[in-house]
Amino acid sequence: MRFSGHWIVGLDFPFRTIDEDFLNTMVMRRVDLRSDTVTKPTEAMRAAMASADVEDDVLGSDPTAHRFESEMARVMGKEAALFVPSGTMGNLISVLVHCEVRGSEVILGDNSHIHVYENGGISTIGGVHPRTVKNKSDGTMDLDQIEAAIRHPEGALYYPTTRLICLENTHANCGGRCISSEYTDRVGQIAKKHGLKLHIDGARIFNASIALGVPVHRLVEVADSVSVCMSKGLGAPVGSVIVGSREFITKAKRLRKTLGGGMRQVGVLCAAAYVALRDNVGKLEDDHKKAKMFADGLRQIKELTVDTSSVETNMVFFDIVESSLITPERLCQVLEEHGVLAMPASSTSVRFVVHYQISESDIHYALACVQQAVQELSTDGIAK
Numbered sequence: 001m002r003f004s005g006h007w008i009v010g011l012d013f014p015f016r017t018i019d020e021d022f023l024n025t026m027v028m029r030r031v032d033l034r035s036d037t038v039t040k041p042t043e044a045m046r047a048a049m050a051s052a053d054v055e056d057d058v059l060g061s062d063p064t065a066h067r068f069e070s071e072m073a074r075v076m077g078k079e080a081a082l083f084v085p086s087g088t089m090g091n092l093i094s095v096l097v098h099c100e101v102r103g104s105e106v107i108l109g110d111n112s113h114i115h116v117y118e119n120g121g122i123s124t125i126g127g128v129h130p131r132t133v134k135n136k137s138d139g140t141m142d143l144d145q146i147e148a149a150i151r152h153p154e155g156a157l158y159y160p161t162t163r164l165i166c167l168e169n170t171h172a173n174c175g176g177r178c179i180s181s182e183y184t185d186r187v188g189q190i191a192k193k194h195g196l197k198l199h200i201d202g203a204r205i206f207n208a209s210i211a212l213g214v215p216v217h218r219l220v221e222v223a224d225s226v227s228v229c230m231s232k233g234l235g236a237p238v239g240s241v242i243v244g245s246r247e248f249i250t251k252a253k254r255l256r257k258t259l260g261g262g263m264r265q266v267g268v269l270c271a272a273a274y275v276a277l278r279d280n281v282g283k284l285e286d287d288h289k290k291a292k293m294f295a296d297g298l299r300q301i302k303e304l305t306v307d308t309s310s311v312e313t314n315m316v317f318f319d320i321v322e323s324s325l326i327t328p329e330r331l332c333q334v335l336e337e338h339g340v341l342a343m344p345a346s347s348t349s350v351r352f353v354v355h356y357q358i359s360e361s362d363i364h365y366a367l368a369c370v371q372q373a374v375q376e377l378s379t380d381g382i383a384k
């Protein structure tokens with residue numbers, strides 16, 4: 001399908017009049033909004049990787065990994081840190097260390113990444129039983145429901161034993177919503193009251209910190225462990241970091257080896273992650289502004305509905321109105337034909353994730369493509 005004619009879209013959003021020549025030039029543009037995991041390493045990261053001081057991190061300690069882990073522990077306000085290959089492994093190791101006794105149960109959100117997107121690893125690999133509590137639209141769980149989900153010791157003959165509560169900040173499936181330090185503290189109080197541990201899936205904790213204006217160490221103050229993704233909005237090519245007590249990290253390091261995550265000259269990866277931490281935290285605010293700009297533009301497309309008030313960080317979810325014949329899959333297909341990459345989020349919604357390698361001009365282009373695609377899919381009746 002080729003777009004034809006001017007892209008006068010009659011929107012008061014500062015869309016430009018895009019004529020065919022400009023459009024055809026623009027069609028060569030690639031705007032990857034599938035996730036903030038798609039960023040490519042910068043020259044500074046590549047240079048750091050190339051010159052990293054490395055040693056075998058299994059037989060001893062890779063000096064660059066050690067320096068990076070020490071810095072992450074300091075930034076996050078915890079005793080120690082451990083570099084791991086992915087956020088999935090960071091969460092898995094954290095849950096398994098806290099729930100190292102057979103028959104353990106973890107309370108987590110029914111829409112949490114750990115529960116939805118990690119292949120049930122805590123159960124299939126770790127033998128840990130999940131007990132879900134409904135995630136509210138803001139990414140939190142009702143505090144009373146959390147407390148009610150905690151198994152009573154008198155039921156020990158029948159029930160698993162609750163040992164851990166997991167939160168997710170920002171909450172990806174709830175649209176990148178931020179969890180406040182006050183709410184986190186309340187969950188921490190519940191955990192402490194019942195002798196439980198608290199883990200935070202902090203894949204995008206720096207996004208929450210910037211959006212809330214709260215230091216990361218304050219956001220995770222009451223957590224026993226946090227998994228932080230360096231490979232998302234911070235833009236490192238690979239890796240996450242678990243932070244916690246020295247005792248926790250010692251156990252985590254052993255479990256990382258058990259899972260095959262013990263890495264040799266891992267300083268090559270930590271060097272890039274260190275550059276990401278140094279250079280990119282300050283760019284997250286722009287990501288949030290671009291996401292807001294995107295949502296404002298999408299809101300003006302009548303076949304779409306966007307809750308712009310829920311766009312707190314770098315994610316934009318929008319719904320296609322029920323009366324429309326357009327499906328998220330078909331819309332993403334047409335957008336991909338013009339270089340705009342996005343992911344369906346449900347049977348009625350699409351997710352766009354902004355990152356620091358997306359420019360404002362890219363946002364304008366993507367908006368124009370969405371507008372044109374919706375217009376053409378609606379009129380051509382080829383939605384389904």
Ligand SMILES: Cc1ncc(COP(=O)(O)O)c(C=O)c1O
Nearest residue numbers: 086087088089113168172201203
């Ligand atoms: C909230 C959240 N937690 C954990 C992960 C897992 O990270 P990874 O993809 O590095 O395994 C992701 C996505 O990647 C995520 O969005």
Ligand SMILES: C[C@@H](O)[C@H](N)C(=O)O
Nearest residue numbers: 034035036037117172
């Ligand atoms: C899809 C999911 O696993 C990934 N964390 C993302 O948000 O893109």
